[in-house]
Amino acid sequence: MTTERVTVGSVEIVSVADGVMRAQPAFLFSGIPPEMYTPALGDDLADDGTFAVKFGSFLVRSSGRTVLVDTGMGNKNPGSPGGQLLINLRRLGVRPEDVDVVVNTHLHVDHVGWNCTERDGAYLPTFPNAQYWVSRTEWEFWTDPEIVAEEGEHIVRDVLPLKDSPQLRLAEGEAAITPELSLLPTPGHTPGHCSLAVASAGERAVILGDVAHHPLHLVRLWIAAIDELPRVSRRTKRALAERLIQEQALVAAGHFTPGSFGRLVLANGRRAWQPL
Numbered sequence: 283m284t285t286e287r288v289t290v291g292s293v294e295i296v297s298v299a300d301g302v303m304r305a306q307p308a309f310l311f312s313g314i315p316p317e318m319y320t321p322a323l324g325d326d327l328a329d330d331g332t333f334a335v336k337f338g339s340f341l342v343r344s345s346g347r348t349v350l351v352d353t354g355m356g357n358k359n360p361g362s363p364g365g366q367l368l369i370n371l372r373r374l375g376v377r378p379e380d381v382d383v384v385v386n387t388h389l390h391v392d393h394v395g396w397n398c399t400e401r402d403g404a405y406l407p408t409f410p411n412a413q414y415w416v417s418r419t420e421w422e423f424w425t426d427p428e429i430v431a432e433e434g435e436h437i438v439r440d441v442l443p444l445k446d447s448p449q450l451r452l453a454e455g456e457a458a459i460t461p462e463l464s465l466l467p468t469p470g471h472t473p474g475h476c477s478l479a480v481a482s483a484g485e486r487a488v489i490l491g492d493v494a495h496h497p498l499h500l501v502r503l504w505i506a507a508i509d510e511l512p513r514v515s516r517r518t519k520r521a522l523a524e525r526l527i528q529e530q531a532l533v534a535a536g537h538f539t540p541g542s543f544g545r546l547v548l549a550n551g552r553r554a555w556q557p558l
């Protein structure tokens with residue numbers, strides 16, 4: 283796997299993958315008919331009618347701190363794609379104890395998979411020295427007992443064990459993680475979903491989380507069938523797309539393939555995705 287690494291001012295961002303899956307367009311482009319998504323996806327669409335979706339995390343170095351954004355699918359579900367994150371971090375020379383901050387953009391199964399690891403029958407934080415940042419809105423939504431019962435095991439194994447831990451930080455609004463990194467509330471995919479805004483030496487980037495699983499979510503503002511709040515999701519996509527173009531911000535998107543980085547630009551008055 284090639285290493286993707288960018289710098290934004292004095293901040294370094296490295297893409298680190300946990301694995302890749304194949305997705306059905308109907309799953310990620312809600313209500314969009316094949317005659318629209320087929321030409322739009324172009325070469326991304328394989329002969330079997332699927333396209334690749336990566337489980338991508340980001341390792342961010344900012345102000346002397348090592349920050350991990352999202353923790354992938356993990357290895358607790360045998361047969362599911364993913365499980366490579368810790369191996370890929372080790373290739374970069376990063377051990378779990380080196381991580382100072384974990385940011386969960388949201389609490390879906392493919393973003394919290396390595397939050398915790400089983401030891402002697404208990405699930406404990408995989409990153410023993412890290413603060414785990416989650417938006418309070420997101421935390422309260424997914425830890426509601428009714429949701430836990432509906433959602434299954436991943437909340438029990440990778441979210442609830444953090445509940446009374448001094449490592450958990452519940453964030454309100456645009457919380458500052460370091461002087462260069464702050465949470466950016468981008469609700470819709472989930473109620474408390476947050477992106478991570480990077481600003482350093484006049485340069486800007488946004489680590490999207492699941493505001494977009496594919497560039498078409500930013501270009502066409504199509505929403506995903508798995509967005510909890512569809513109308514809010516579309517509003518968020520529209521507002522963030524405008525901001526990304528206006529700020530000429532670098533975009534980091536964990537689900538995009540093959541590359542995780544690019545920019546949203548205006549070409550002849552229309553939004554277009556420009557991979558790095």
Ligand SMILES: [Zn+2]
Nearest residue numbers: 390392393492
């Ligand atoms: Zn996701």
